[in-house]
Amino acid sequence: QAQLQESGGGLVQAGESLSLSCVTKNPTASPYAMAWFRQAPGKEREFVSAFNWPSLKTDYGDSVKGRFIISRDKALLAVYLQMNDLKPEDTAVYYCAAARAYYGGAYGVSSHRTVDYDLWGQGTQVTVSP
DSSP: OOEEEEEOOEEEETTOOEEEEEEEESOSSOOSEEEEEEEOTTSOOEEEEEEETTTOOEEEOTTTTTTEEEEEETTTTEEEEEEOSOOGGGOEEEEEEEESSOOSSSTTOOOOOGGGOOEEOOOEEEEEEO
């Protein structure tokens, strides 16, 4: 069965950049959407960014818009997150998620809800020091 493999987390200083990778292992089909979420200690899991396969639309959470860029590799069923101008408040465990099929709502619009994604990576720690 399909699994998500994440990599790229690490420790950086404020203002630096980092890139995360998420590759689908043993896929059966292309997903409806792939997304990045993050969760800081004591906080709810937060939507970061998503890529929608049918519409090719990208979406970003307000806190990262203008700094982060999501991209995909169609052949690898992979998504990447280029994180620029990192801030201490970006510190969190970053999770890759995939929706293997359309889950409802407006077609071609990626969900911001964790419940709509049915494949999850194990998470990768991103720590940004002041």
